[in-house]
Structures are given as C-alpha cells and as structure tokens.
Amino acid sequence: GNSVTQMEGPVTLSEEAFLTINCTYTATGYPSLFWYVQYPGEGLQLLLKATKADDKGSNKGFEATYRKETTSFHLEKGSVQVSDSAVYFCALLSGAGSYQLTFGKGTKLSVIP
Amino acid sequence: ETGVTQSPTHLIKTRGQQVTLRCSSQSGHNTVSWYQQALGQGPQFIFQNYREEENGRGNFPPRFSGLQFPNYSSELNVNALELDDSALYLCASSQNGDYGYTFGSGTRLTVV
Numbered sequence: 626g627n628s629v630t631q632m633e634g635p636v637t638l639s640e641e642a643f644l645t646i647n648c649t650y651t652a653t654g655y656p657s658l659f660w661y662v663q664y665p666g667e668g669l670q671l672l673l674k675a676t677k678a679d680d681k682g683s684n685k686g687f688e689a690t691y692r693k694e695t696t697s698f699h700l701e702k703g704s705v706q707v708s709d710s711a712v713y714f715c716a717l718l719s720g721a722g723s724y725q726l727t728f729g730k731g732t733k734l735s736v737i738p
Numbered sequence: 739e740t741g742v743t744q745s746p747t748h749l750i751k752t753r754g755q756q757v758t759l760r761c762s763s764q765s766g767h768n769t770v771s772w773y774q775q776a777l778g779q780g781p782q783f784i785f786q787n788y789r790e791e792e793n794g795r796g797n798f799p800p801r802f803s804g805l806q807f808p809n810y811s812s813e814l815n816v817n818a819l820e821l822d823d824s825a826l827y828l829c830a831s832s833q834n835g836d837y838g839y840t841f842g843s844g845t846r847l848t849v850v
Contacts, residue, residue: 629780661841668742668828669781669841714780724771724794726830726839728780 627652631715631729638705638736646700646732648689648715656719658682658691658698659726663712672700672713705736741765742842744829750848751819759814759845763831770812771839772804775826787812816847824849 632647650656657676661669673682678693687702698715715729741764751757763770769788773781783796787806801817810831816823826846830839 666843668744668843669830671839716780724769724786724788725783725796726771726773726781727783730778730780 627656627717627719627727629715629717629727629729631713631732633730633732634712635733635735638734640707640736640738641704642736644700644702644705644709644734646713646715646734648698648700648729650696650698650715650717652696652717652719652727654719656717658689659716659718660687660689660698660700661714661716661728663714663731665711669714705734707736707738710734710736741767742829742831742840744827744842744845746845747843748846748848750850753819753821753849755819756815756817757819757847759816759827759829759847761812761814761829761831761842763810763812763829764840765810767810767831767833767840769832770804770806771830771832772802772812772814773828773830774798774823775828775844777825781828784814819849821849823847 675682675691771786772784785795
C-alpha cells in the first residue's frame with residue numbers, strides 16, 4: 626500500500642535559518658506529491674505540488690523536488706520567518722483517477738525570533 | 739481564503755450517540771472527501787463522494803457514512819460514537835477529483 630514517512634519533529638529554528646523537512650514515500654504507480662501546511666486552529670492549505678519525476682514545486686519561498694530514484698520529496702526554504710511556524714504534511718496521490726490523499730504524520734515547525 | 743466551510747467548529751457528544759457534520763464546498767466542485775485527523779497525526783481518508791455517489795472508502799467501518807447534495811453541501815454521519823472517534827474531521831472538495839483539493843477548517847469532535 627501507499628505510505629509517507631516524514632522526519633519527526635518538533636523542529637525549532639531561529640529566524641532566517643535554513644529549513645529542510647525530509648519526506649520519503651512508498652507508492653504503486655507514479656504518484657503526485659504534495660506539501661500541505663496547517664496553521665494553529667485551521668485546516669490544511671496546499672503549499673506546493675509536483676506531478677512527475679524531477680518536477681520542482683515552489684511557493685512562498687518553499688521548494689521541493691520530486692526524486693523518483695530516491696522516492697523523496699524533501700521540503701526546503703532558504704530563510705524561515707516566524708510566520709512559517711506551523712505543521713507541515715507531506716502527502717501523495719497515486720494512480721490515474723485516484724482520489725485518496727495519503728499523508729505523513731506531520732512535522733511541527735517553530736521559528737523563534 | 740478557503741472556499742470550503744464546515745459546521746459546527748466544535749462539538750461534544752456522548753459515547754453511543756450519533757452525530758452529523760456538515761460541509762459546504764466550492765461551487766463547481768463535484769468531489770467531496772472526508773478525513774479524520776487524530777491529535778498529533780496526519781489526516782486519514784474516510785470516504786469520498788463524487789456527484790452524490792460514494793466512489794471510494796478508506797479503512798473506516800460503515801457507521802461512518804455520508805451524503806452529498808446538488809447544492810454543494812455534504813454531510814458526514816457517524817453512528818454509535820466511540821471514544822476513539824474524538825478527532826478533527828476535515829472536508830475537502832475538488833473538481834473531478836483532480837489535484838486541487840481545498841480543505842475546510844474542520845470540526846473538532848470530542849466524544850465523552
């Protein structure tokens with residue numbers, strides 16, 4: 626079956642530090658990959674996505690590259706801000722016409738001034 | 739700004755009771771999925787409705803059921819509530835089940 630493994634948190638960084646959150650996956654076929662962000666008390670917001678191998682998704686300074694050879698989709702940001710404090714979820718959607726997102730357990734990021 | 743609204747935001751129920759959670763999805767979105775998010779965990783897929791028919795279910799028992807209506811509203815019904823049903827329930831809509839799922843803010847259900 627499909628599964629997503631994320632690095633465990635919580636992660637605490639100082640403002641302007643470099644961020645990496647690791648994500649690896651197991652899936653049948655050729656999945657699409659996503660990063661979602663959840664701010665306190667809110668639902669999930671799509672942060673970025675990649676639909677095929679070697680695609681790079683990017684948004685708001687965050688980037689992730691779909692690496693088929695290592696089955697990974699690591700999230701990176703060069704300089705984090707306090708407002709980036711949230712929980713980040715890696716997820717996949719597998720197969721044509723698939724309807725089910727499979728999520729990792731989430732990584733809580735806290736950015737301190 | 740999210741186009742998916744859920745109600746109520748919080749709810750407390752007693753074990754054995756039944757509950758109905760509601761979702762209003764974006765206009766034009768014919769696919770609605772429901773997810774359960776336990777504290778500290780990632781969301782788990784419950785089921786999906788496409789054009790008012792269920793077309794997929796995760797590893798959840800039949801006491802979790804739902805309806806989708808032509809006016810872009812949906813319901814998640816849970817019968818015979820158990821303590822482990824306490825979680826955040828998320829509704830997500832998309833157009834034809836493609837990549838652009840939009841999530842609501844969720845309903846926090848507590849079963850006591």
